Amino acid sequence: MPDPSSLSPDDPGSSSSGAWLWAAPEDVLKVVALSAAAFLLVALFFRVAGTRAAGQMNNFDWIVTVAQGAIVGGIALGVNTSLVEGAAAVFTLLALQYVVNWLAVRSERFRNAAFSQPILLYHDGAMLSEALKQQRVTEGEVRGAVRSAGMSGWNEVGAVVLEPGGEFSVLPRSSQTGSDADELLKGVTGAG
Amino acid sequence: MDELLQNFVPKALFKGWPVLFRVAVSSVGLYVLTLCLFRLQGTRTTSKMNNFDWIVTIASGSIFGSAVVSDAVTLSQAFVAFIVLMACQWVVTKLSALYPKFYDLVAASPALLFHEGKFLDDRLVQERVTRDEVLSAVRSAGVKDLSEVSAVVLEADGTLTVLSGRGNDSPELMRPVKYAEPAPEGGNP
Numbered sequence: 001m002p003d004p005s006s007l008s009p010d011d012p013g014s015s016s017s018g019a020w021l022w023a024a025p026e027d028v029l030k031v032v033a034l035s036a037a038a039f040l041l042v043a044l045f046f047r048v049a050g051t052r053a054a055g056q057m058n059n060f061d062w063i064v065t066v067a068q069g070a071i072v073g074g075i076a077l078g079v080n081t082s083l084v085e086g087a088a089a090v091f092t093l094l095a096l097q098y099v100v101n102w103l104a105v106r107s108e109r110f111r112n113a114a115f116s117q118p119i120l121l122y123h124d125g126a127m128l129s130e131a132l133k134q135q136r137v138t139e140g141e142v143r144g145a146v147r148s149a150g151m152s153g154w155n156e157v158g159a160v161v162l163e164p165g166g167e168f169s170v171l172p173r174s175s176q177t178g179s180d181a182d183e184l185l186k187g188v189t190g191a192g
Numbered sequence: 193m194d195e196l197l198q199n200f201v202p203k204a205l206f207k208g209w210p211v212l213f214r215v216a217v218s219s220v221g222l223y224v225l226t227l228c229l230f231r232l233q234g235t236r237t238t239s240k241m242n243n244f245d246w247i248v249t250i251a252s253g254s255i256f257g258s259a260v261v262s263d264a265v266t267l268s269q270a271f272v273a274f275i276v277l278m279a280c281q282w283v284v285t286k287l288s289a290l291y292p293k294f295y296d297l298v299a300a301s302p303a304l305l306f307h308e309g310k311f312l313d314d315r316l317v318q319e320r321v322t323r324d325e326v327l328s329a330v331r332s333a334g335v336k337d338l339s340e341v342s343a344v345v346l347e348a349d350g351t352l353t354v355l356s357g358r359g360n361d362s363p364e365l366m367r368p369v370k371y372a373e374p375a376p377e378g379g380n381p
Contacts, residue, residue: 020214023266031269035276039248043284043298046244050319051300054243055350057325069250076273077255079264101320111322118328149334161331164324169331183338184331187324 034083035076041087042072049094052101058115058164064093115164120190122160131190135162146170161188211263218260218267225271226256229278243300243350248277299348306330306344319346330354 023031046053056062071089074081081089103110121131121142132139142160145168151157158173171184185191206212252274259270288295303319305312306326316323326344329352335341343355 019266020218020263021267023269027266028268028272031272032276035273036280038251039277039280042244042247042251046247047298047300051243051303051346051348051350052320053350054246055321055346055352057321057328057352065246066250069247070254072247072251073254073258073273076251076277077258077265077269079258079262079269098320105317105320105322111324115322115324118324118331158336163328163332165328167332169328170334171331172334172336174336184327184335187327 030078031076034078037083038072038075038086041075041083041090045087045090045094049098053094053097056165059166061097062165064097068093118164118169118188119162120159120185120188121162121168122157123191124159125154128190137162142168159185159191161185215260218270221267222256222259222270222274225274226252229274233278233282243348245281245349248281252277302348303346304343305346305352306341308342309339321346321352326352 054065056065068090071081071086071093075083075086100114104114119131119135121128121135121137127139127142132142145160146154146157148168149170151170151172156172157170159171161169161171163169255270255273255277259265259267284298288298303315305315305319305321311323311326316326329344330338330341333354333356335354335356340356341354342357345353345355347353
């Protein structure tokens with residue numbers, strides 16, 4: 001960190017000198033090496049951790065992925081994060097996610113405790129206003145989701161579900177009776 | 193005015209005009225660089241082929257952010273970090289396109305999780321994906337009911353694809369998918 005005096009306008013560390021523009025050549029070389037190392041590290045870690053590690057299936061998968069990306073960025077610049085520290089952080093987050101998902105596929109109780117449930121917001125021609133209020137979703141957002149799904153009218157929509165990943169699913173209205181639609185809404189809060 | 197700001201406004205609020213100038217120049221510089229690099233590299237950079245593409249994209253964003261606001265990171269360091277990450281990504285995608293063996297080495301193969309009306313439970317456990325997540329993906333695909341789904345595949349980038357349409361899957365489409373061979377009862381290969 002530069003000393004605070006460099007923040008005054010006439011000091012060498014300020015805009016006029018360009019010290020924030022150019023780093024010393026050895027610092028630049030350090031960045032080259034660290035960036036390449038960070039890339040290799042990520043490639044290796046995620047290959048070993050498997051496909052699921054970068055999946056975006058529930059809402060905190062997302063946060064963890066972004067955090068890992070930020071840590072990798074920190075490693076590449078090498079200013080505040082050392083390679084080993086950063087690698088340890090990425091590894092720990094991967095390991096935690098591995099454990100959480102390992103438990104989730106094996107225990108229903110854990111699944112229910114750790115993950116949010118999908119929620120039915122619109123069904124059988126009516127908005128479920130209680131659910132909307134509880135999930136802090138507006139009717140306008142539901143309408144937006146229906147438009148995004150390319151539906152031309154409410155009569156085409158069977159159900160709208162807020163998924164654990166945070167996005168909306170719009171299910172078309174089922175034409176035939178006795179279909180599998182109930183199976184698909186299994187586990188959705190508010191269905192059935 | 194400037195002196196007043198220097199002395200009375202806490203540093204957390206305002207660090208002075210030179211810093212603001214630095215932030216403005218860095219933002220514009222990095223924005224233009226990013227635009228040029230991504231244009232140069234084509235669509236592949238920001239797409240998600242394998243599960244770490246995404247991480248590299250976020251890392252680039254994080255470098256961009258640090259370089260704009262941090263005094264400790266110079267613009268040249270951010271430029272170089274950016275270029276090296278992009279170059280690594282370019283090399284990996286190029287080699288993947290040229291040598292299928294290399295692709296198999298760096299990217300996980302897709303896995304079949306649901307097929308012909310049945311959940312392949314062994315695969316679900318192995319890939320650490322729950323049935324609820326598969327159902328969620330099917331709903332997201334806007335499919336009316338489960339009987340319309342011929343397969344759900346966990347792709348190399350960590351997303352779930354839902355193939356709808358009854359009956360015959362195209363063998364060509366399913367060729368690279370792990371365990372795509374007919375998996376009769378219980379889904380064991």
